[in-house]
Amino acid sequence: MRRKAGVGAIQKQKLEQEKYRDKGTEIQENQFEQMTKQMExxxxxxxxxxxxxxxxxxxxxxxxxxxxxxxxxxxxxxxxxxxxxxxxxxxxxxxxxxxxxxxxxxxxxxxxxxxxxxxxxxxxxxxxxxxxxxxxxxxxxxxxxxxxxxxxxxGNGFSIVPIGRGKHLVQSVPGELSMDHTAVLQQASLSGNAYISKSTLCKELKWEPGRTQKALDHMVKEGLAWLDEQGENETLYWFPSLFTACIVSKE
Amino acid sequence: MAEIEWPWQYSFPPFFTLQPHSDTRAKQLAAWKSLILEYYRITKQAIVDIREVHSSPLFNNSAINRILFRQDNGKLSSEAILLILEELAKSGNASPLDKTKQRWLIYWHTLEEWGEIIYNWAQDNGFIGSVCTLFELTQGEDTTHQEFYGLDTEVLIRALKTLEANKKAELILFDDNQGVKFF
CATH class of the missing domain: 1.10.10.10 (Winged helix-like DNA-binding domain superfamily/Winged helix DNA-binding domain)
Known part of the structure; x- marks a missing residue:
């Protein structure tokens, strides 16, 4: 008897569960249909x-x-x-x-x-x-x-380099610029000049001279920076892309 | 004399320092070449004397205090300007006047181009078969609007020699009589 009643109870429970599930699906379908309609x-x-x-x-x-x-x-x-x-x-x-x-x-x-x-x-x-x-x-x-x-x-042949104060540079040469190179460009741009010196970089970014030189050398190697040996104290690194006369030149 | 319109590079300080990176240097030398030719064309000059160039505004931009490829002693480096002149010579736009390469002739048109320009002028104006003096060509009334008006005589003679080599003209040079006959 106990056993029979047990089976009945389980079956009943099962049936209820199924009903619930059906109802759930129904509701879900309704919602989905509504959503689809709304989306449509x-x-x-x-x-x-x-x-x-x-x-x-x-x-x-x-x-x-x-x-x-x-x-x-x-x-x-x-x-x-x-x-x-x-x-x-x-x-x-x-x-x-x-x-x-x-x-x-x-x-x-x-x-x-x-x-x-x-x-x-x-x-x-x-x-x-x-x-x-x-x-x-x-x-x-x-x-x-x-x-x-x-x-x-x-790929990396084309990228946007934010240089602070809402300004951006667009780079169109292969060879990604690292964080350090971007920082160099940022400093040059923020200075309001088109150039930067090693000592300024060391001071502003608190970099070791070696790290600074490596970053600058890379910019020169990539053809992005020009060397100026006739500055007052030290070598200056100029960026044509930031140099006004170059920017407005009709060429 | 027409005013020269300086390119942006002329006010770009590193333009006056020889660039170590090969690609950048190639761009720099190309810009120097065209600037020199333009400057000599506008000012109608023909001769570069390496010993005197430091006083030329072309190689010395006092506004930004930069001299072409300045050396430690503050003087312009003569090797640097030789480098540019050699580049000009490669494209037929310059040639040394002496063995020590201190003085150079600048051709803003190559000698062949000059020859052609002068020959075309002679053709258009009916001078084929007749003789013109060199003075007439560069200082005469008929040529005031020609590009070769005021052209340096040495450059003119060299240009006419290219015509001579092609049997299009014959130079007549004796004493003070300098002329050319066009064929």
């Missing part, structure tokens, strides 16, 4: 919005930034894929086009700056190169950074 509506709306304001997004730099910010906050990258509905927007195309032009400018100025260019110079040259057409005029530094980030897929 959202997607449609976003798509509508984006295609409606496609030109505005392309033309108006502020609008474009707000749009990409909005996308970022909901975890969508309109640049990420050339497929799907994002491709109809041509947002990705805008940045890819920009990226190609960035490469062109970098190649064209490589002979004088050794493959290191400030974001501001890059922007000035790009706007010149893109011509006077109205829809091409507004390119912000944020746009350039977004586009340049896309170029990372080419």
């Amino acid at each position: 509506t959202f997607r449609v709306n976003l798509e509508e919005f984006a295609s409606k304001y496609k030109n505005e997004i392309k033309k108006n730099a502020r609008f474009r930034r707000q749009f990409t910010e909005m996308c970022a906050s909901i975890g969508v990258d309109p640049l990420a894929s050339g497929k799907g509905f994002w491709s109809v927007l041509g947002i990705g195309d805008f940045y890819y086009e920009l990226a190609v032009q960035i490469v062109e400018v970098c190649m064209a100025t490589n002979y004088k700056n050794g493959g290191l260019i400030s974001l501001d110079e890059l922007r000035t040259r790009l706007i010149q190169a893109r011509g006077r057409r109205k829809e091409h005029q507004e390119i912000t530094n944020e746009d350039l950074l977004a586009a340049a980030k896309k170029l990372r897929i080419f």
Whole structure:
């Protein structure tokens, strides 16, 4: 008897559990369906919005930034894929086009700056190169950074070097810059001059002379820095990419 | 005389220090080459005298207190300028006037180019088959708007010799009579 009743109880329990599970799945499915519906509506709306304001997004730099910010906050990258509905927007195309032009400018100025260019110079040259057409005029530094980030897929041949105070350099030569090299560029940029000396670096960064010299030698070897032996006390290391006359030169 | 438009490198202090890195040095020498040719073209000069260059604004930018490849004694290094002149010679834009290589002729057009320019002028103006004096070519009224107006006589003679070698002209040089006949 005990045994029989035991089986019944277990079976009953099992049945209940199954019922609960079924209910759970049902609820889950409902929620999922609702979510899918919501996402679908959202997607449609976003798509509508984006295609409606496609030109505005392309033309108006502020609008474009707000749009990409909005996308970022909901975890969508309109640049990420050339497929799907994002491709109809041509947002990705805008940045890819920009990226190609960035490469062109970098190649064209490589002979004088050794493959290191400030974001501001890059922007000035790009706007010149893109011509006077109205829809091409507004390119912000944020746009350039977004586009340049896309170029990372080419490996370390292309990278962005932050040099403090919101300034950036774009490096377009193979051979990654280490933290030390970036720090050297930062110091040169922060000093407001286009040069840096070994003693200044040692003082500002509290580095050993050996470490400083190694970093500077590397910059010279990469063609990024030029030596000046006619400074007042010691050798000065100059960076054409930070030198104003070089930046504004029409060449 | 036209004002020279200095390139950005001219105000870039390290431009006046010979760069140790080979790629950078190649860029530096190329920029020096074109600057020298431009400077000699604008100022219509032809001769570099290595003993006198330290006083030339071309090699001495007093605004930034830099002299081309300065040595420890503050003087311009003559080896450094020889290096650039040799580079110019390689592309046919310069040649030494003496064995010690102290004085150099600068050709902002190569001699062959000059020959061609002068021959084209002679063709366009109906001087084929006739004789021009060298004075007429570089100082005459017919050539005031030509590139070779005011050209150094030595450079002119050397350019005409390239034409002579191609049987396009014959130089007539005796005493003070210097002329050329175009064929």
